[in-house]
Amino acid sequence: MEMTLRWYGPGYDAVDLWKIRQIPGVTGVVTSLMGKQPGEVWTEADIKTLTDPVEEAGLKIVGIESVNISDDIKIGTEKRDEHIANYITTLENLGKADIHMVCYNFMPVFDWTRSDLARKREDGATVLAYNQDMIDQIKPDKLRESMEKMSGGFTLPGWEPERLDKIAELFAAYKEVDSDKLFANLVYFLEAIADVCAKYDIKMGIHPDDPAWPIFGLPRIITGKEGIEKLLKAVDKPHNGITLCTGSLGSNPTNDIVDIIKIAKGRIPFAHVRNLRYNSDRDFEEAAHLSSDGSMDMYAIMKALYDTGFDGPIRPDHGRMVWDEVAVPGYGLYDRAMGACYLQGLWEAIDKSEKRN
Numbered sequence: 001m002e003m004t005l006r007w008y009g010p011g012y013d014a015v016d017l018w019k020i021r022q023i024p025g026v027t028g029v030v031t032s033l034m035g036k037q038p039g040e041v042w043t044e045a046d047i048k049t050l051t052d053p054v055e056e057a058g059l060k061i062v063g064i065e066s067v068n069i070s071d072d073i074k075i076g077t078e079k080r081d082e083h084i085a086n087y088i089t090t091l092e093n094l095g096k097a098d099i100h101m102v103c104y105n106f107m108p109v110f111d112w113t114r115s116d117l118a119r120k121r122e123d124g125a126t127v128l129a130y131n132q133d134m135i136d137q138i139k140p141d142k143l144r145e146s147m148e149k150m151s152g153g154f155t156l157p158g159w160e161p162e163r164l165d166k167i168a169e170l171f172a173a174y175k176e177v178d179s180d181k182l183f184a185n186l187v188y189f190l191e192a193i194a195d196v197c198a199k200y201d202i203k204m205g206i207h208p209d210d211p212a213w214p215i216f217g218l219p220r221i222i223t224g225k226e227g228i229e230k231l232l233k234a235v236d237k238p239h240n241g242i243t244l245c246t247g248s249l250g251s252n253p254t255n256d257i258v259d260i261i262k263i264a265k266g267r268i269p270f271a272h273v274r275n276l277r278y279n280s281d282r283d284f285e286e287a288a289h290l291s292s293d294g295s296m297d298m299y300a301i302m303k304a305l306y307d308t309g310f311d312g313p314i315r316p317d318h319g320r321m322v323w324d325e326v327a328v329p330g331y332g333l334y335d336r337a338m339g340a341c342y343l344q345g346l347w348e349a350i351d352k353s354e355k356r357n
């Protein structure tokens with residue numbers, strides 16, 4: 001287990017690398033080129049703009065979150081092979097830069113979605129929250145506007161304005177894409193990148209859909225155990241793995257995360273560990289990482305990762321906004337630092353008690 005934090009790259013993050021380095025136990029970051037459009041090549045020079053500052057700060061890049069997949073690849077348009085060729089070049093350039101883990105997702109049109117990016121909790125902290133009734137009242141073409149309004153001026157990952165400007169065309173293009181077609185296009189993509197991943201020992205970790213169910217009539221396929229098992233079997237190669245995101249999978253309370261960790265044993269190159277509180281089956285809000293603050297058993301999750309031999313990078317995920325911090329929603333320094341320490345405390349306790357037995 002290697003404790004890391006997400007960092008959005010030069011110019012996109014309110015949190016400085018030197019501050020990340022001062023969190024006990026944190027040795028690396030996952031980062032991304034936020035200015036790149038899905039489908040574009042990441043050149044070696046582009047990647048250097050990430051590795052240079054991270055290394056100067058005494059940290060290392062343990063993976064990329066994310067190299068986003070273009071809608072052409074998800075839909076399977078005639079442009080898909082060109083975009084996949086570009087993706088392969090990007091993976092090659094990442095491999096040459098000694099980066100061996102890439103997180104991505106395969107959600108149509110919209111990436112992670114929330115109805116509120118700053119819901120106030122009892123103690124005054126604010127958190128990201130999701131209320132299905134509020135989402136049902138938003139028209140899909142207004143969702144981007146609604147997310148942007150709540151973002152505090154920060155660029156939100158996965159919500160590229162250039163792409164979402166063409167929302168009506170995007171919806172039209174996805175018209176014929178049902179969950180089977182989307183799954184087939186995901187398999188096509190993973191088969192196409194298999195060789196470059198093998199050559200550079202790159203592990204791909206698909207991020208679960210968030211929330212873990214279809215929204216706005218668009219299919220979502222990585223929502224729980226069934227979809228994950230199906231995908232791991234469909235492309236049964238070491239590069240095809242999952243990003244175990246407890247918050248995204250846990251948005252659906254029927255998902256048994258410990259069970260998912262067990263069935264994906266050996267195929268989890270990256271883990272996002274955070275907690276949520278369910279208020280009803282249509283409403284959840286993010287919580288502090290501590291088990292007692294939300295609905296999840298964080299000890300059981302860390303124990304399952306430990307027991308299945310997880311040895312990849314892990315990061316605290318969205319934190320609460322506390323102590324008047326101003327940052328990308330969900331990505332302040334303070335609460336994620338607390339989360340990183342708490343998760344490491346759980347891990348140390350598990351490790352020591354296991355070794356004593």
Ligand SMILES: [Mn+2]
Pocket residue numbers: 207245246247248272317
């Ligand atoms: Mn996540």
